[in-house]
Every structure is written in structure tokens, then in C-alpha cells.
Amino acid sequence: MVSIKTDFCLKPFNTFRMAVRAERFCAVSRVADLLELYSKGEFQNKKVMILSQGSNVLFTNHIDHLVLHNEMWGKQLVAENDDFVMLKVNAGESWELLVDYVVQQGWGGIENLALIPGKVGASPIQNIGAYGAEVKDVIIEVEAFDLHSGEIRRFNNEECQFGYRSSVFKTEFKDRFFITSVVFKLAKNPVLNLNYQPLKLAFGDRKEVTLAEVRDEVVRIRKSKLPDPEEFPNAGSFFKNPVVTKEEANLILASFPSAPVYPQPDGMVKLAAGWLIEQCGYKGKRNGDVGVHPYQALVLVNYGEATGQEVLQFAEQIIADVKLNFGIGLCPEVNIYP
Ligand SMILES: Cc1cc2nc3c(=O)[nH]c(=O)nc-3n(C[C@H](O)[C@H](O)[C@H](O)COP(=O)(O)OP(=O)(O)OC[C@H]3O[C@@H](n4cnc5c(N)ncnc54)[C@H](O)[C@@H]3O)c2cc1C
Missing domain, CATH: 3.90.78.10 (UDP-N-acetylenolpyruvoylglucosamine reductase, C-terminal domain)
Structure with missing residues (x-):
């Protein structure tokens, strides 16, 4: 059974460290939790906010409605051939840890997106991008729970309407669908994307660059350029x-x-x-x-x-x-x- 907390402080749940309060707050770890809330009428004609790691939100006031906190862990290999793997990742997994995991497996496609804070379920929302890569290029399917109908819907890549820092989940369907998992297509024999100037400079004409080296270089450059939210929210x-x-x-x-x-x-x-x-x-x-x-x-x-x-x-x-x-x-x- 899900438990709803009241008058809940959101300060630890946003990287700007805004000390606002949510009137009600509920951690959601399974689709069944969403169904339970739906059947209790928690979503019908009511405003709901979906919160993952809070690294892309600014709270300007208290939230006078329900906040659903995405805590859906787990991942699963759903298909594989000589060239690709299809990895289904639940929405609450850490994006940074996912990048580390797939690099370790030798699967390419998201190494340039290393060290972007946040959870996997938020990655399609604004089509996260960095160092010449965007997550849209490896997303096959997004599974989401429709808070209006209580049904699961699967969006293929085209239906997500990805654009620059945008998708259908940030525009037409903002705050309507709770993304529960994402399926990524990752390459077993990846062609590295080193076109972005800082990576070109780092690797020059070198052959045989590894996925881990690209990931590590991206992490190094990001750490040298971007303020750490732990120190400077x-x-x-x-x-x-x-x-x-x-x-x-x-x-x-x-x-x-x-x-x-x-x-x-x-x-x-x-x-x-x-x-x-x-x-x-x-x-x-x-x-x-x-x-x-x-x-x-x-x-x-x-x-x-x-x-x-x-x-x-x-x-x-x-x-x-x-x-x-x-x-x-x-x-x-x-x-x-x-
Ligand atoms: C230091 C720093 C560096 C960053 N660098 C980059 C970068 O290089 N590139 C980049 O693209 N972004 C970057 N970001 C922004 C941020 O990391 C990403 O947007 C990330 O995907 C947000 O994930 P989150 O889990 O924190 O989402 P949140 O901040 O919790 O949510 C963001 C939005 O998505 C919605 N949302 C979250 N989860 C779900 C879900 N499961 N279903 C439906 N809606 C949901 C929320 O309602 C909210 O509107 C950076 C942020 C920081 C703090």
C-alpha cells in the first residue's frame, strides 16, 4: 500500500535546495502504486506534480497538491543480437550510474551524456543532450502511465516528438504521463562521437579510443566547467x-x-x-x-x-x-x- 505524507519538505529533493513544502508527497516504486492511487481518485481532475531527482526544476512556492516521487528501480535486457542490445530501464534508476553500467558492458551510445544529473525517467522529457549527443538517438520506446485514464501507453521514438531540449512530455503532455521505463538501443560495436570540439581536442587523431576514455574525458571536462550542485545549488x-x-x-x-x-x-x-x-x-x-x-x-x-x-x-x-x-x-x- 502506498503511503502519502503531508506537509513534506522538498529541500533535499531539488538541486536548487529550495525549502518549499508539498501539501502531499508520495513515493512511487511500481506501476501498481500508480494504479492504486488512480483507483482512489487521487489523479481525477486534480493537479499532480511528478518529481524525479529535482535537477531541472525551480520551486517558486509551496506545492499545494500531490507530488509523486519517482522511485522505480530496475533494468532488464529485453533483446540482443550481434550488433545491438535493447535495455529496458525503469524510471527511477540514476542516469549517471546507467552511463557507468553500459560503458562497463562495452555498449555505446550514451557515453557523451556522462555526469548529467537526474533519473532515467526524466531523460526523455527534455531530450537530454551534451557533447554533441542527444538521448533521442538511442531511445526506442518510452512507457508511461496516463494519469488521466489510468492506462499504460507506449510511445515510439517518433511519437515522443523529440526536439532540442524538448519532447511531447514537456509540451502537449506536460504533467499528464508518468514515465515508468525507457528502452534504449545500444551498440555493441559503437562508432564514437568525437565531433564536439573539446573531445576532438582531447583525442586528436588517436585511433582505438575506448568508451571508458570518452566517458572519463566528458566527466573531466564537465567537472572543470560546471559548478557542483552540492557546493553551489x-x-x-x-x-x-x-x-x-x-x-x-x-x-x-x-x-x-x-x-x-x-x-x-x-x-x-x-x-x-x-x-x-x-x-x-x-x-x-x-x-x-x-x-x-x-x-x-x-x-x-x-x-x-x-x-x-x-x-x-x-x-x-x-x-x-x-x-x-x-x-x-x-x-x-x-x-x-x-
Ligand atoms: C549541474 C547540472 C548539469 C546539467 N547538465 C545537463 C546537460 O548537460 N544536459 C541536459 O540536457 N540537462 C542537464 N541538466 C538538467 C538535468 O540534469 C536533466 O534535465 C535531467 O534529465 C533531470 O532529471 P531529474 O531526475 O532531476 O528530473 P526532475 O528535475 O525531477 O524533473 C524534470 C522535469 O521532468 C518531469 N519528470 C521527471 N520525471 C518524470 C517522469 N518519470 N515522468 C514524467 N515526468 C517526469 C518533472 O515533472 C519536471 O517537469 C543539468 C542539471 C544540473 C543540476
């Missing part, structure tokens, strides 16, 4: 990199020829949000206990007792200044609740 990149038209990008290049621009396959151009924020003078800037990290302009930090409202106000100030100076609208990557 944060939720990673606060904003998405804006994707603009070629004309908009050219306008910026006319005034700032050194602006980093990344042409996309569809003709659009990705700009570096961190660069835009830095140009507006925010890198290392602090206001009370909220600030922009001195090395990473994309990362907002809670330096002590900042509230979610204060972080949000700071973020809104950054958005307004970038708009004023560049005419570009920044969008948060972090999920803001309530």
Missing part, C-alpha cells in the same frame, strides 16, 4: 540556447562579428545563450543570495537562502536585458513550479 543551464532565423543571426553578427553562431540543418541558427548573458554583464553578478556563476553564464546559483521567487526575478531581469540589447527572447530550460 543550481539546476544546470537555466536557459535554452535560442534558435533564430538566419536574418536575425546576421543582424547580431553585423554588430558583434565574434558572436558564436551554430547553423542548424533546417536553416535556422542556434545562438549561445551564455554568450548573450555574458555580453549583458551578468557573468559572476550577484544580487543577495542569487547569482550567475562566474565561469558559466548559463547557470544561476543559490548561494545560500535564496527563494525561488528571487531566482525567478533574477532570471526575468536577465531575459529583459537580453531582449533590450539583442532583441532575442530567452526561454527557461528549467521547469518552473507551481
Whole structure:
């Protein structure tokens, strides 16, 4: 039987360390737990928040409804041939430990995504990506519990509508489906993805690079660049990199020829949000206990007792200044609740 706790402090359950409270909180470890809650009418016409590791959320106030905490452990090899394995992983497994496990098995596909905090069930939500890789490239199927109908639904890769830091679970179906497991297709004879500049630099023309070496290099670079949330509470990149038209990008290049621009396959151009924020003078800037990290302009930090409202106000100030100076609208990557 599931147990619902009341007036539950969420501070240990979010990497921004916001000391908000959930009116009700329930740890869910099996689909049967979700069915039990559904049959008791816990989801019908009621708001519900799904929380995994809390590394991509900002709580701006108390949550006056039920929070479901994803604690679904376990993984299973569901198919295998000479070239690939299909690994079904339950949503509550740690992403970082999964990367370590598959690298150890010699299976390739997610080594570039090492050290991204969070749980497996959250990985499809924003199609996690780093170092030239995105999780969408190895996802075969996402299994999810529909909080509206009480039924399990399986989404194939196309149905997930993956995009840059986006999927159908972050847009049309936000807060509706509880992802219970993900099936990954991993390569037994992987072709390493070393196209991203820092990896190119690290490995040069070297042949025979191993999966473990790629994973270790990604971990090394990330540790040197990103603030550890245990020391400086944060939720990673606060904003998405804006994707603009070629004309908009050219306008910026006319005034700032050194602006980093990344042409996309569809003709659009990705700009570096961190660069835009830095140009507006925010890198290392602090206001009370909220600030922009001195090395990473994309990362907002809670330096002590900042509230979610204060972080949000700071973020809104950054958005307004970038708009004023560049005419570009920044969008948060972090999920803001309530
Ligand atoms: C230091 C740091 C570095 C980071 N670097 C990267 C990076 O390089 N690339 C990247 O893409 N992200 C990065 N992130 C963001 C974050 O790690 C990912 O978004 C991660 O997938 C979030 O997992 P989580 O378990 O913490 O999800 P949570 O923060 O708990 O949830 C995030 C969102 O997903 C929803 N959700 C969570 N679990 C489920 C579920 N089972 N079913 C349905 N909805 C669910 C939540 O409701 C919420 O809206 C970073 C974060 C930090 C703190």
C-alpha cells in the first residue's frame, strides 16, 4: 500500500535546495502504486506534480497538491543480437550510474551524456543532450502511465516528438504521463562521437579510443566547467540556447562579428545563450543570495537562502536585458513550479 505524507519538505529533493513544502508527497516504486492511487481518485481532475531527482526544476512556492516521487528501480535486457542490445530501464534508476553500467558492458551510445544529473525517467522529457549527443538517438520506446485514464501507453521514438531540449512530455503532455521505463538501443560495436570540439581536442587523431576514455574525458571536462550542485545549488543551464532565423543571426553578427553562431540543418541558427548573458554583464553578478556563476553564464546559483521567487526575478531581469540589447527572447530550460 502506498503511503502519502503531508506537509513534506522538498529541500533535499531539488538541486536548487529550495525549502518549499508539498501539501502531499508520495513515493512511487511500481506501476501498481500508480494504479492504486488512480483507483482512489487521487489523479481525477486534480493537479499532480511528478518529481524525479529535482535537477531541472525551480520551486517558486509551496506545492499545494500531490507530488509523486519517482522511485522505480530496475533494468532488464529485453533483446540482443550481434550488433545491438535493447535495455529496458525503469524510471527511477540514476542516469549517471546507467552511463557507468553500459560503458562497463562495452555498449555505446550514451557515453557523451556522462555526469548529467537526474533519473532515467526524466531523460526523455527534455531530450537530454551534451557533447554533441542527444538521448533521442538511442531511445526506442518510452512507457508511461496516463494519469488521466489510468492506462499504460507506449510511445515510439517518433511519437515522443523529440526536439532540442524538448519532447511531447514537456509540451502537449506536460504533467499528464508518468514515465515508468525507457528502452534504449545500444551498440555493441559503437562508432564514437568525437565531433564536439573539446573531445576532438582531447583525442586528436588517436585511433582505438575506448568508451571508458570518452566517458572519463566528458566527466573531466564537465567537472572543470560546471559548478557542483552540492557546493553551489543550481539546476544546470537555466536557459535554452535560442534558435533564430538566419536574418536575425546576421543582424547580431553585423554588430558583434565574434558572436558564436551554430547553423542548424533546417536553416535556422542556434545562438549561445551564455554568450548573450555574458555580453549583458551578468557573468559572476550577484544580487543577495542569487547569482550567475562566474565561469558559466548559463547557470544561476543559490548561494545560500535564496527563494525561488528571487531566482525567478533574477532570471526575468536577465531575459529583459537580453531582449533590450539583442532583441532575442530567452526561454527557461528549467521547469518552473507551481
Ligand atoms: C549541474 C547540472 C548539469 C546539467 N547538465 C545537463 C546537460 O548537460 N544536459 C541536459 O540536457 N540537462 C542537464 N541538466 C538538467 C538535468 O540534469 C536533466 O534535465 C535531467 O534529465 C533531470 O532529471 P531529474 O531526475 O532531476 O528530473 P526532475 O528535475 O525531477 O524533473 C524534470 C522535469 O521532468 C518531469 N519528470 C521527471 N520525471 C518524470 C517522469 N518519470 N515522468 C514524467 N515526468 C517526469 C518533472 O515533472 C519536471 O517537469 C543539468 C542539471 C544540473 C543540476
